[in-house]
Amino acid sequence: MHRVLLACLTLLCLPLMAQAQDETPPSAPAPLQAILQDHQALVAKPSRRTIGAVLEALVASGLPEVPGFLNRYAEKEVWQREADGLFFYAEERGDAYALTDIDSGEVVAEVPSEGLSNIKPNGGVRREIGAALVQFQLSDPDITRRRDALDAISRNPDPSQLEALTASIEGEADATLRTRKERLANYLTARFGETSEARISAIRAMSDDLSVEGRAVLNQILATRFTAAETLPEDANIARVMTSGAGIDRDVAYAALVEADLAPPLVEAAEVRAALEGNIIGGRVGGIPLGQLGTSEARARAYAALAAAGTVPQLVTDADIDAALAANVFFDTYEEADPAITEAAAETLASVQTRVGVGQTIDLTMDAVSLASIYFLAAIGLAITFGVMGVINMAHGEFIMMGAYTGYVVQLFVPDYTLSLIVALPLAFAVTFAAGVAMERLVIRWLYHRPLETLLATFGISIALQQLAKNIFGTQARPLTSPGWLDGAWVINDVIQIAYIRIAIFVLALLFLGLLLFILKKTRLGLEVRAVTQNPRMASSMGINPDRINMLTFGLGSGIAGIAGVAIGLYAKVTSEMGADYIVQSFMTVVVGGVGNVWGTLAGATLIGFLQKGIEFFNPSNTLAAQTYMILFIILFIQFRPKGIVALKGRAAGD
Structure with a gap:
């Protein structure tokens, strides 16, 4: 009885329940969907002129889903359901599309393609979306995205970016990015600051900024x-x-x-x-x-x-x-x-350009000193052999090549680059010293006082050594990797910087300069070498064996060339022809500096290094012209000083 009564009451209430359900209002759309619905027509058919209103509303909302939506919107992954105008992310699954809610990120339905339209923003709209994304990316946990955002601001600065950029500085954990954000914020303030006082203050703060980007900002302010x-x-x-x-x-x-x-x-x-x-x-x-x-x-x-x-x-x-x-x-x-703003910008730019000019002069000087140290290492061995023996050794460049390949072989067996460098330097000296002694004993000793035959013989040996290197190592350039602590450069400011490897070569050149001076001035071998250099007949009469001194001297010069090859190979290509790149400069260094003199070689290397860098500075696009001008200058220099900058004394007495 009770069951029958309950069933009757239920039947009577059903119409009332249905009516109440019909009168219940539909649930409101989620926040992001609501914003899109407010601008439905602009979102569905965006243009560069109209998309701004949509982006302003999305950015102002502060919703965490906005960056993801903008990314997928720009990638053409947003679809609209025509029946109700709602927007979804859609993924093709066979003959249907899985619709993902843009707020919750959950798949809500699978529907056929009919009734769906894909929104495809054009290039102009995507650029506007990218600019809006920058504001979110400035505080993104991914450092790569933050860096990309700063790159985007640098390419297309806009007043609207200043507030977001300034707000992101406080929470920036990376020191480098924080410095860059502060610099970019100052640039934006200088160009788009709200008051003249703020802009002038930002412009004055750029007086210590020597970067190209900073000078570009000042030039933009001074555009006429x-x-x-x-x-x-x-x-x-x-x-x-x-x-x-x-x-x-x-x-x-x-x-x-x-x-x-x-x-x-x-x-x-x-x-x-x-x-x-x-x-x-x-x-x-x-x-x-x-x-x-x-x-x-x-x-x-x-x-x-x-x-x-x-x-x-x-x-x-x-x-x-x-x-x-x-x-x-x-x-x-x-x-x-x-x-007032243009006056401040002009004064700041003039100050910056003066400092840039001084910095460029210092940077050019450092480059010239670095190049001179390379030429000194390459030529000092040739200077010793040429000065003592009068032998024109056209194979000297191949001893440099042998040293570089020795370093390469060492690295094949010693993977630690620092340890391999420590092993390679003395080993390269030993290998090229032995090769130089063998060459002197087998060929050079029979050709003394016959310069033409010596030149032809050493030129033939040069070709033979190049071919031997090709047969062993092939024609492809081989890597000679420098240790990690030599990577990068010493950056003083945006204008002055020099690679650590060049600093290391400069230090190596100084060490060899000191070592050679010690050998020549403080050892018996050095005394005998100087005696044979100045007067070989008198040295022979004093019990010195010129033949032995010639052999050791040639070996010493060849060994130094091998060490130079290791140093040069750390930043230059290691090939069978690499010696040819330095043989001409080595001979020019020796001739200009003064044959057979360490100080003369140093002076010649310095002169040629500075001359080459100076010519390249005024004619940077034509290295061949720089080489030509340098050779012409040296020819004229020799006309006025045929014995070089530092000429030997007394050699003619023994000839």
Whole structure:
């Protein structure tokens, strides 16, 4: 009975429940979906002009889902369901699409493609989306995205980025990125600050910034526009006033007058011809028969007649041009209207350019010293052998190559680059010392005082050694890797920097300079070498064996070349022909500095290093021209000082 009564009551209540359900309002859309629905038409059919309103609303919402949505929106992964206008992420699954809610990220349905439309923003819209994403990426946990955001700001600075960039500085954990954010915020303030005081303060703060980016900001503030007018405007921020022929070309000045409607345009010869052809009436033009128009004077009269009648524009004569130029003024106006800002920018830029010039001079000097140290290492062995023995060793470059390959082989067996370098230096000396002694014993000793035969013989040995290296190592360049502590560069500022490997080569050159001076000045071998160098006959009469000294000296010079090869191979390519890149410079260094003298070699290397870098600075795009100018200079130098900068004394007595 009770069950029957309960069933009856239930049946009676069903209509009421259905009515209540019908009257329940639909649930409100999630926050991100709600914003998109408010701008539904703009989201569905975006353009570069209209997308701004959508992006402003999304950014202002502060929703954590916004960055992900913007990324997928730009990647054309957003779809709209036509039935209700809602937006989803869609993924193709067979014949259907899985729809993902843009707020929750959950798959809510699988539907056929009918009734779905893919939103495809064009390139302009995607750029606007990328600019909006920058504000989120500035505080992204991924350092790569933060770095990309700063790159995007650098490429396209905008006043709207300043607030977000400034807000992200406090929470930046990476010191390098924090410094860059502070610098970019200062750049944006300098260009787009709300007050003149803020902008001027930011501009003054850039006086220590020598970067190209900083100078670009100052130049943008100082951007000018060339203008012609009847008088100088009182409200313009004028950069400079020019006159025709002094600061501005005459034709350019008149073209500016024409553009400003202050003078009639010039009539070109082709226009004159077309005007005459278009105004032939009854066999005449301007009252002149066609048969008389064979000269330029007649054509000018005909055109003048047409111009007097108002048919064609008047010709502009040189006198008209001069009068127009004299009656008007020409000037550059700053695009920035505030004179205080442009004055601060000009003063700051002048200070920065002065410091950049000093920095470039220092940087060029450091590069020249580094190059001189390389040439010194490459040439010192040749200077010793050439000076003591008078042997023109064309295979000296191949001893440099042998040293570099020795370092490469050592690294094959010793993977620790620091340890391999420690092993390679003495081993390269030993290998090339032995090769030099063998060459002197087998070939050179039979050719003393026969320079032409010596040159040909050593040139043949050079070719043979190159071919041997190709047979063993192949023609491909081999790596000689420097230790990790030699990677990178010593950066003093944005202008002055030098690679650590070049510093190491410079230190190595100093060590060898000291070592050679010690050997030549403080050891018996050095005493005997100096004696043979100055007077071999007298040295022989004093019990010194010139033959033995020649052998050891040649071996020593070859060994030093091997060490130079290891040093050079750390930053240059290691190939069978690498010695040819340094043999010419080595001979020039020896000849210019003074044959057989350590100090002369140092002086010659310094002169050639500075000369080459100086020529490259003035002609950076043509290295061949730099080499040519350098050789011409050295030829002239030898004409005035044939024995070099530091000439030996007493050698002629033994010849």
